[in-house]
Amino acid sequence: MKEWVQDPPVIIEQGRDCFIRDIYGRWYLDGVSSMWVNIHGHGHRHINERLKAQIDTLAHSTLLGLGNVPAIELAHRVVQLLGDTLATTPHDLNKVFFSDNGSTAVEVALKMAFGYWKHVGETTRNSFVCLNNGYHGDTLGAVSVGGIDVFHALYAPLLFKTHRSPSPYCYRCELGLRPDTCNMRCLAQMEAILSTRSHEIAAVIIEPLVQAAGGMIVAPEGFLRGVRDLCRKYDTLLIADEVATGFGRTGAMFACQHEAVVPDIICLSKGLTGGYMPLAMTVASQRIFDAYQGEFSQLKAFFHGHSYTGNPLGCACALACLDVFETECTLEALKPKVELLDGWLRDIAARSARVGQARGIGLMAGVELIQDDTPAETCQYGQRIGWQVAHRARQKGLIIRPLGNVVVIMPPLAISMENLVSMLAIIEEAISEVSSV
Numbered sequence: 095m096k097e098w099v100q101d102p103p104v105i106i107e108q109g110r111d112c113f114i115r116d117i118y119g120r121w122y123l124d125g126v127s128s129m130w131v132n133i134h135g136h137g138h139r140h141i142n143e144r145l146k147a148q149i150d151t152l153a154h155s156t157l158l159g160l161g162n163v164p165a166i167e168l169a170h171r172v173v174q175l176l177g178d179t180l181a182t183t184p185h186d187l188n189k190v191f192f193s194d195n196g197s198t199a200v201e202v203a204l205k206m207a208f209g210y211w212k213h214v215g216e217t218t219r220n221s222f223v224c225l226n227n228g229y230h231g232d233t234l235g236a237v238s239v240g241g242i243d244v245f246h247a248l249y250a251p252l253l254f255k256t257h258r259s260p261s262p263y264c265y266r267c268e269l270g271l272r273p274d275t276c277n278m279r280c281l282a283q284m285e286a287i288l289s290t291r292s293h294e295i296a297a298v299i300i301e302p303l304v305q306a307a308g309g310m311i312v313a314p315e316g317f318l319r320g321v322r323d324l325c326r327k328y329d330t331l332l333i334a335d336e337v338a339t340g341f342g343r344t345g346a347m348f349a350c351q352h353e354a355v356v357p358d359i360i361c362l363s364k365g366l367t368g369g370y371m372p373l374a375m376t377v378a379s380q381r382i383f384d385a386y387q388g389e390f391s392q393l394k395a396f397f398h399g400h401s402y403t404g405n406p407l408g409c410a411c412a413l414a415c416l417d418v419f420e421t422e423c424t425l426e427a428l429k430p431k432v433e434l435l436d437g438w439l440r441d442i443a444a445r446s447a448r449v450g451q452a453r454g455i456g457l458m459a460g461v462e463l464i465q466d467d468t469p470a471e472t473c474q475y476g477q478r479i480g481w482q483v484a485h486r487a488r489q490k491g492l493i494i495r496p497l498g499n500v501v502v503i504m505p506p507l508a509i510s511m512e513n514l515v516s517m518l519a520i521i522e523e524a525i526s527e528v529s530s531v
């Protein structure tokens with residue numbers, strides 16, 4: 095905080111396409127998608143128009159006891175989209191609960207899963223299984239199921255107890271295993287928890303495929319599928335937090351698609367509105383919804399609500415954002431960009447001694463920097479190597495935001511090939527400049 099207060103601030107005044115401009119007129123490429131939310135670029139005409147039309151119709155009306163038109167339309171559209179992409183049955187992921195950010199989407203999912211078991215009479219299910227290096231938001235329930243010590247350890251006395259399973263971070267396997275055995279062992283450890291404690295576990299919560307805030311840790315193939323199978327085998331719920339991975343980031347509409355996984359509850363936010371408005375959805379199955387049905391005297395309703403739940407402006411943006419996926423064939427257009435990025439990730443580790451592992455899927459990637467003299471060694475957090483790279487990149491007209499030693503590559507999906515090429519060139523230059531000092 096002390097350094098941050100001393101540094102001159104960058105204050106953004108305007109956005110256009112994949113660029114943002116500061117108050118001094120300098121344009122930057124938005125390589126962080128304005129914190130992973132922007133999909134189709136800034137100031138997209140269709141989204142702007144739909145938002146303006148919505149403002150003239152209805153800015154907000156509560157969903158507590160009432161409905162509103164864009165929220166209903168959006169709920170239908172997202173349930174349909176989940177059905178089409180994940181091949182759900184009509185009873186899977188068909189009930190939508192709205193909130194206004196990723197953390198609350200997770201809080202809702204946790205409370206919903208917990209309440210589900212109470213209502214069906216399994217009263218000992220008071221805990222959750224989560225992963226080391228996991229991130230689910232900054233509110234206390236979400237922090238309780240988080241696993242990033244730098245962010246979370248301080249708050250330990252305030253948190254509820256969970257069972258933490260190893261992260262499938264095979265590059266730095268916490269069990270000291272080779273990548274090919276790390277995956278199996280991570281699943282085996284989760285199974286050890288579930289097999290002895292399934293009567294205590296309300297749900298397993300994971301970020302499907304990529305532990306994003308943990309450092310863009312890409313799970314090995316089969317891990318997500320394996321977690322789904324374990325949840326089924328031990329009859330517990332699976333919460334998929336797709337707040338970061340949803341809406342095309344991984345190259346598919348949802349990360350769960352890659353391994354044909356249907357969770358019991360899915361959390362969506364960030365890209366939901368294309369980066370326009372704060373909005374989130376927690377989508378659950380019929381089975382969970384039904385557990386909350388009862389006579390008034392049983393008080394089984396899901397007692398949770400937020401003032402701006404289902405905000406019509408946010409929902410209008412989300413509907414427009416989904417229109418653009420169709421009209422601009424966003425996922426189809428992504429393919430050559432993903433290929434380009436994959437190629438660059440493959441080569442950068444060979445070209446730079448400072449790069450330990452470069453990993454990614456779709457248009458979300460991380461370049462993990464190491465000490466060049468001792469390749470397996472992690473850089474000390476205090477060296478702020480990621481920040482140094484980001485700082486250099488900013489001087490070259492690119493905004494990126496690192497996670498510790500990991501340089502994060504997360505541009506809007508709409509980025510052009512040309513701008514993606516220059517983004518990667520700037521990052522590579524910045525890494526080599528920081529390495530040579």
Ligand SMILES: *Cc1c(COP(=O)(O)O)cnc(C)c1O
Pocket residue numbers: 195196197198200229230231232301306307335336337338339363364
């Ligand atoms: C960002 C993020 C959240 C929290 O979302 P906020 O809108 O910042 O509260 C939750 N889960 C994941 C996986 C995230 O990346």
